[in-house]
Amino acid sequence: xxxxxxxxxxxxRHRRIDPDRWDDIxxxxxxxxxxxxxxxxxxxxxxxxxxLLVFVGDLVRKGPDSAGVLRYVRAAPNAVSVRGNNExxxxxxxxxxxxxTSDDVAYLEGLPVAxxxxxxxxxxxxxxxxxxxxxxGIDDLLTRRSVPPGNGYDGPFWFERxxxxxxxxxxxxxxxxxxxxxxxxxxxxxxxxGGRLTAYDFYGDEFVSVPARRTYEARCDEKVISPASLxxxxx
Numbered sequence: 281x282x283x284x285x286x287x288x289x290x291x292x293r294h295r296r297i298d299p300d301r302w303d304d305i306x307x308x309x310x311x312x313x314x315x316x317x318x319x320x321x322x323x324x325x326x327x328x329x330x331x332l333l334v335f336v337g338d339l340v341r342k343g344p345d346s347a348g349v350l351r352y353v354r355a356a357p358n359a360v361s362v363r364g365n366n367e368x369x370x371x372x373x374x375x376x377x378x379x380x381t382s383d384d385v386a387y388l389e390g391l392p393v394a395x396x397x398x399x400x401x402x403x404x405x406x407x408x409x410x411x412x413x414x415x416x417g418i419d420d421l422l423t424r425r426s427v428p429p430g431n432g433y434d435g436p437f438w439f440e441r442x443x444x445x446x447x448x449x450x451x452x453x454x455x456x457x458x459x460x461x462x463x464x465x466x467x468x469x470x471x472x473x474g475g476r477l478t479a480y481d482f483y484g485d486e487f488v489s490v491p492a493r494r495t496y497e498a499r500c501d502e503k504v505i506s507p508a509s510l511x512x513x514x515x
Contacts, residue, residue: 307402338452406442
């Protein structure tokens with residue numbers, strides 16, 4: 281088993297999950313305030329109290345009910361999330377959601393930037409395949425998309441180059457279908473942009489998704505990536 285280990289401030293924001301506590305683990309893509317779709321996805325997954333829901337961050341912003349999503353996840357005893365770049369924007373004061381309470385903000389402040397169990401690692405953005413995990417800072421895990429990072433949606437994308445271990449589950453980069461390789465699983469299938477909300481059944485090794493009820497925010501085609509067009513060999 282690979283040891284998932286960070287250094288410094290990043291290590292303080294990394295939490296290990298004991299998988300033996302849970303019958304199954306579902307990793308859920310970027311919700312972005314789409315509460316109705318989240319409720320539909322949870323109905324489709326139908327988790328028991330002994331199943332864990334792990335969110336890849338960006339619970340909030342862009343969609344119609346960020347506060348509702350945040351409180352839904354907060355209230356569930358079998359749900360955990362990493363911090364996404366949109367949670368980070370709220371905490372830095374670069375964005376505002378006026379209906380958040382002090383308890384909501386305290387919850388956001390306490391979110392880890394990385395969760396791991398066995399050979400699985402959940403972060404919002406990704407990792408740099410050129411570096412050891414210990415060399416990653418918090419911002420790297422929140423916002424990583426391309427290699428080098430300044431390329432953005434021009435790529436190449438980090439998950440095209442990354443072979444693992446650990447296997448990294450991530451959001452942030454909007455996809456028209458889930459990305460899956462031996463090294464990475466991409467789960468942001470653009471629900472808030474009229475796509476789908478997707479979860480990955482960790483032990484069942486399958487995806488579950490529901491369609492968006494509508495397009496809440498427009499997005500240009502150049503910023504929605506098709507995994508079939510990428511260089512990485514699917515699993």
